Amino acid sequence: MTGTAVIEIEKLHKWFGDFHVLKDINLTVREGERIVVVGPSGSGKSTLIRCINRLEAHDQGRIVVDGIELSDDLKRIDEVRREVGMVFQQFNLFPHMTVLENCTLAPIWVRNMPEHEAEALAMSFLERVRIPEQAAKYPGQLSGGQQQRVAIARALCMNPKIMLFDEPTSALDPEMIKEVLDVMVDLADGGMTMICVTHEMGFARRVADRVIFMDEGEIIEMKEPEAFFENPENERTKAFLSQIIGD
Amino acid sequence: MSETFVRSESSPSLPPPVRRRGILRWVQDNLFSSWLNSLLTIAAVYLLVLAVPPLLDWALFDAVFDGTSGAACSGAGKGACWAFVEAKFNQFIYGRYPDAEQWRVNLAVLLGALGLVALLTPNKLPKGWVLVYVFLLFPIFAFVLLYGGSVGLSVVETSSWGGLMVTLVVAVTGIGASLPLGVLLALGRASRMPVVRTLSILFIELWRSVPLITVLFMASVMLPLFLPEGMSFDKLLRALIGVALFSSAYMAEVVRGGLAAIPAGQYEAARALGLTYWQSMGQIILPQALRAVIPGVVNNFIGLFKDTTLVLIIGLFDLLGIVQANYTDPTWASPQTAVTGYVFAAFMFWVFCFGMSRYSVYMERRLETDRNK
Numbered sequence: 001m002t003g004t005a006v007i008e009i010e011k012l013h014k015w016f017g018d019f020h021v022l023k024d025i026n027l028t029v030r031e032g033e034r035i036v037v038v039g040p041s042g043s044g045k046s047t048l049i050r051c052i053n054r055l056e057a058h059d060q061g062r063i064v065v066d067g068i069e070l071s072d073d074l075k076r077i078d079e080v081r082r083e084v085g086m087v088f089q090q091f092n093l094f095p096h097m098t099v100l101e102n103c104t105l106a107p108i109w110v111r112n113m114p115e116h117e118a119e120a121l122a123m124s125f126l127e128r129v130r131i132p133e134q135a136a137k138y139p140g141q142l143s144g145g146q147q148q149r150v151a152i153a154r155a156l157c158m159n160p161k162i163m164l165f166d167e168p169t170s171a172l173d174p175e176m177i178k179e180v181l182d183v184m185v186d187l188a189d190g191g192m193t194m195i196c197v198t199h200e201m202g203f204a205r206r207v208a209d210r211v212i213f214m215d216e217g218e219i220i221e222m223k224e225p226e227a228f229f230e231n232p233e234n235e236r237t238k239a240f241l242s243q244i245i246g247d
Numbered sequence: 248m249s250e251t252f253v254r255s256e257s258s259p260s261l262p263p264p265v266r267r268r269g270i271l272r273w274v275q276d277n278l279f280s281s282w283l284n285s286l287l288t289i290a291a292v293y294l295l296v297l298a299v300p301p302l303l304d305w306a307l308f309d310a311v312f313d314g315t316s317g318a319a320c321s322g323a324g325k326g327a328c329w330a331f332v333e334a335k336f337n338q339f340i341y342g343r344y345p346d347a348e349q350w351r352v353n354l355a356v357l358l359g360a361l362g363l364v365a366l367l368t369p370n371k372l373p374k375g376w377v378l379v380y381v382f383l384l385f386p387i388f389a390f391v392l393l394y395g396g397s398v399g400l401s402v403v404e405t406s407s408w409g410g411l412m413v414t415l416v417v418a419v420t421g422i423g424a425s426l427p428l429g430v431l432l433a434l435g436r437a438s439r440m441p442v443v444r445t446l447s448i449l450f451i452e453l454w455r456s457v458p459l460i461t462v463l464f465m466a467s468v469m470l471p472l473f474l475p476e477g478m479s480f481d482k483l484l485r486a487l488i489g490v491a492l493f494s495s496a497y498m499a500e501v502v503r504g505g506l507a508a509i510p511a512g513q514y515e516a517a518r519a520l521g522l523t524y525w526q527s528m529g530q531i532i533l534p535q536a537l538r539a540v541i542p543g544v545v546n547n548f549i550g551l552f553k554d555t556t557l558v559l560i561i562g563l564f565d566l567l568g569i570v571q572a573n574y575t576d577p578t579w580a581s582p583q584t585a586v587t588g589y590v591f592a593a594f595m596f597w598v599f600c601f602g603m604s605r606y607s608v609y610m611e612r613r614l615e616t617d618r619n620k
Contacts, residue, residue, distance in 0.1 A: 055515055082521040092516035096534050105530060106520035151516075158520060 085155030145176025342409015429498025454496035467561035505536035
């Protein structure tokens with residue numbers, strides 16, 4: 001895959017107090033690449049992607065997103081966040097606003113878009129995630145799958161270059177996982193640069209350009225999905241896969 | 248015998264059974280549902296029978312409605328001296344504000360009421376303009392109207408203000424200032440910048456550890472000592488500043504509770520979208536946090552409203568103060584004058600405080616049913 005590098009992570013370390021949560025992470029993500037990160041809980045995969053949009057601050061090393069190096073400079077952090085969309089495990093929709101208002105808030109306030117233009121934009125994305133009829137409802141009135149799709153639409157309304165997904169289907173009832181994964185596959189097929197932390201191996205096989213296995217803060221193995229699932233080399237990868245896929 | 252089952256046709260949805268209704272049923276369910284409840288009901292009825300007739304006698308049947316002096320209210324078997332209240336009513340409301348200028352007070356109250364209605368009821372008015380009116384324009388209008396000195400209005404010194412008017416001025420200023428200031432202090436206390444956080448904590452803890460009466464006393468007596476010769480601060484203004492700062496410290500802690508109740512994910516989602524700190528606070532966090540602490544906030548408002556009576560300590564005559572000043576009037580001396588005056592003052596306070604309380608309930612109900620968390 002050739003293309004400009006949109007995310008460069010070099011020698012990244014992070015500690016939570018004395019706990020070394022990310023150890024020497026090195027990763028380059030190119031435009032249009034789809035990366036899936038898997039691993040046991042506590043492996044640091046969520047922390048890693050949260051470092052990419054500075055929801056967590058790294059302690060050592062460099063992260064460069066879309067040409068901007070992440071540091072304590074608040075202005076530059078806001079610039080990065082405009083180009084990086086994030087979808088959370090707990091949806092984090094704003095409960096006091098309608099679905100439409102959730103989606104138009106950022107374009108209006110951050111990109112200074114006029115209201116009618118933002119609404120048209122939001123409706124187009126709500127159609128893309130297949131729930132335009134819910135626009136006037138409040139998040140509390142929607143099912144989990146619908147809420148997560150609204151969250152995806154909300155992130156897309158900012159026209160980000162990169163989308164980060166932090167276990168987007170882990171809080172969903174099984175019958176709703178498919179509708180969200182379908183939207184994500186659709187997005188991936190459209191050429192969006194994505195980093196997705198997930199346990200959904202079917203999704204990884206279908207969509208990923210690379211699968212990364214993390215454990216105890218390190219990248220253990222990184223391969224194309226075919227090679228990753230058919231031929232894992234590291235012992236820990238094998239152990240993890242046998243638990244997840246269960247044979 | 249096997250335990251298998253396969254449904255062949257769906258059951259229809261039926262309406263629920265109708266319960267027998269009626270007053271007797273309600274009485275039976277609520278007042279006499281158990282032996283303990285029945286005993287309590289009987290005890291309560293007995294207490295009501297003991298208390299209500301004498302109260303009614305005093306307030307209505309034996310009360311004196313007409314009269315021009317205390318003599319009319321003296322004598323055995325006389326109840327409330329409403330004639331006294333009627334005679335002094337103007338003073339109770341306006342203090343010593345000149346009669347000819349009282350329309351200014353009425354106009355100020357009307358403008359204030361309009362602002363409140365615009366702010367507090369669901370409507371289509373642009374929120375930004377309503378806030379500008381309530382927090383910026385109205386205070387200016389009110390000051391110009393009440394004090395005068397410009398636009399062709401004569402000056403009415405604050406020493407002439409009194410009664411319910413003073414109570415409302417102090418309470419509205421205190422309430423209006425304490426909420427925005429309290430929010431800023433709460434945000435300051437939660438800030439990651441050490442200077443801001445320390446200053447906020449110091450401010451809050453200082454004002455919370457001193458009684459309001461001391462604050463008023465210090466503002467009134469000690470402030471002039473620190474000011475240069477000849478420069479003096481209007482007494483009412485001193486009270487307003489003291490009350491505003493005092494109540495904002497209490498409000499800060501209530502708001503802080505609300506902020507703590509908002510899940511971290513809300514803030515993260517807002518920031519991840521690229522919203523700045525103030526945009527996240529104003530659009531996402533504060534609307535939710537303030538909704539969550541309406542009971543605490545209104546509680547503070549009600550307490551503040553009643554605390555305004557303490558301005559008597561610095562020689563300002565609020566509603567209670569002016570009632571007290573008047574029942575020493577020799578023309579109206581009678582055994583019932585003082586009591587009637589106090590009951591009247593209590594009733595006025597009750598009207599405002601209960602009104603605020605009911606409004607709070609209305610707001611909570613409206614927000615809960617409109618939005619599902």
